[in-house]
Amino acid sequence: MFDPEKPDGTNKTLEIAISENGEPKLNNTYNIPARCGIAVIVRQNQVLEIENTFGTQVCDFWSFNAQDIQEYLSMEHIHTSLGSVYLKVGDSLVTNKRQKMFTIIEDTSEGIHDTVIASCDHHRYQELGCTEYHDNCVDNLRMALIAIGYRAPAIPSPFNIWMNIPIDKDGKIKWLAPSSQPKDKIKLKAEIDSIAVMSSCPQDLTPINGENFKIRDLNFQVLENS
Numbered sequence: 001m002f003d004p005e006k007p008d009g010t011n012k013t014l015e016i017a018i019s020e021n022g023e024p025k026l027n028n029t030y031n032i033p034a035r036c037g038i039a040v041i042v043r044q045n046q047v048l049e050i051e052n053t054f055g056t057q058v059c060d061f062w063s064f065n066a067q068d069i070q071e072y073l074s075m076e077h078i079h080t081s082l083g084s085v086y087l088k089v090g091d092s093l094v095t096n097k098r099q100k101m102f103t104i105i106e107d108t109s110e111g112i113h114d115t116v117i118a119s120c121d122h123h124r125y126q127e128l129g130c131t132e133y134h135d136n137c138v139d140n141l142r143m144a145l146i147a148i149g150y151r152a153p154a155i156p157s158p159f160n161i162w163m164n165i166p167i168d169k170d171g172k173i174k175w176l177a178p179s180s181q182p183k184d185k186i187k188l189k190a191e192i193d194s195i196a197v198m199s200s201c202p203q204d205l206t207p208i209n210g211e212n213f214k215i216r217d218l219n220f221q222v223l224e225n226s
Helices: 075-082 122-127 137-147
Strands: 030-032 037-042 047-052 059-065 068-072 092-094 100-107 159-161 184-190 194-200 218-223
Touching: 030 037, 030 194, 037 137, 037 218, 047 059, 059 100, 059 137, 075 092, 137 194, 194 218
Parallel strands: none
Antiparallel strands: 030 218, 037 194, 047 184, 047 218, 059 068, 059 159, 059 194, 092 100, 100 184
16 A cells, blocks of 8 residues: 555665754755755745756755645646746745745746656656666655654655756656756745755666766755844
8 A cells, every 4th residue: 555654765864854853044055965855944034046067957845834844846736837837936836735835036947947846766667677776756755754753654756856857848848957957956935834845866777867877966055033
């Protein structure tokens, strides 16, 4: 039986929480190791800044209401709210209850991100021919929450930051390397108290993390209330 809380395997995500409860030191730079995930509490009006340190790394991103974990960032509801599958500076990201959770206030990249593709998981790597466990974003989500004392109530579709999935006029998609550059950053202002989860996507069987298929670190900060 499917259990959204239970990882199919483990990695060091379980050991690298930034604090016992996910509360950050403000304005401190934290590292997300390649192939791993981290959860962080972002309070209302604080700003989460994520850095694509090497320029080629996709960040799978989710967020849950810190007061009600059954409410979470929802790509389907964002599509309805914005009338688009593309996100840009000034856009608000809403929950499955249609409440504003984050607003994009800065993006130094070309703004190419994905809101359509599901996170990689154990079954995806089996489809791609893996016979043993492969690190994956869904398990990174599960483990990052476990590491700060929470359990995933569901596996929402992610905001795939810097993931380059062009959609043609016939609705066909391609899996391309990111167009982002080293040190590109995106800033998300929290509209409510949130539990943000970021995964340095471990996908090394398609070129979504660069033509060399190398998985890299990401960095992030939670900035003072604006």
